[in-house]
Amino acid sequence: MEVIKLGINDKLDIDARLVATLGQFDGIHIGHMKLIEQVKKIAHDEGFKTGLITFDPHPDFVLKKRDNFGYLSPLTEKLKMLSEYGIDYAIIIEFNVAMSQMSPEEFYDRYLSHLEALVVGSDFRFGYRGKGNVETLKALGKRIIAIEVVKYNDVKIGSNQIRDLLMNGKVDKISLLLNRYYNITGIVRHGSKVGRTLGIRTANVDLAEEYQ
Numbered sequence: 001m002e003v004i005k006l007g008i009n010d011k012l013d014i015d016a017r018l019v020a021t022l023g024q025f026d027g028i029h030i031g032h033m034k035l036i037e038q039v040k041k042i043a044h045d046e047g048f049k050t051g052l053i054t055f056d057p058h059p060d061f062v063l064k065k066r067d068n069f070g071y072l073s074p075l076t077e078k079l080k081m082l083s084e085y086g087i088d089y090a091i092i093i094e095f096n097v098a099m100s101q102m103s104p105e106e107f108y109d110r111y112l113s114h115l116e117a118l119v120v121g122s123d124f125r126f127g128y129r130g131k132g133n134v135e136t137l138k139a140l141g142k143r144i145i146a147i148e149v150v151k152y153n154d155v156k157i158g159s160n161q162i163r164d165l166l167m168n169g170k171v172d173k174i175s176l177l178l179n180r181y182y183n184i185t186g187i188v189r190h191g192s193k194v195g196r197t198l199g200i201r202t203a204n205v206d207l208a209e210e211y212q
Contacts, residue, residue: 001083004091008099011110012091014019019043020051020091020122022126024058026159027072028081029177033149036085038119038145048116051089052082059095072159084108108140108197152177
């Protein structure tokens with residue numbers, strides 16, 4: 001998988017016919033996988049390469065919508081999963097305040113106009129204050145495949161929903177929404193070894209990245 005990093009003054013222009021999906025993809029839950037699977041199907045049927053466009057850092061942190069700077073899947077872990085899923089290009093757009101003020105038309109011109117097709121959720125929004133949507137993309141001439149949102153118990157599956165379950169210790173439900181066990185990665189360090197004296201061995205794990 002090739003990783004491409006873009007800034008606010010860059011433009012996506014690669015020598016490949018690309019079908020892609022776009023979003024934050026924190027946690028890569030079953031709703032995200034539905035988008036990825038559709039990208040792979042179109043690419044297979046029509047001879048395109050696959051791509052996924054995401055942002056770093058998370059827009060919520062830049063726009064101060066969330067205080068905790070943790071991720072369900074930090075960038076390095078997300079890239080590892082995308083590679084395992086067979087994505088050809090991971091395109092990472094640096095998100096900042098100036099990016100949040102970019103019009104839908106400029107965002108399209110810089111990052112989406114090169115694509116052969118774009119797969120998004122039916123409720124997809126983009127550009128300044130979310131003014132752009134599926135109809136905007138169609139009006140700009142892009143081939144759009146809009147996927148209905150995936151729900152669990154009549155609620156749209158989203159990263160914030162999974163984050164709330166995690167914070168409340170409901171890990172059994174999280175596995176249903178991820179279609180895998182939730183995990184964190186770190187290095188086991190020696191501690192004070194108190195647990196073994198109580199007959200309960202524990203592991204002290206230093207996290208290389210911020211999780212939530």
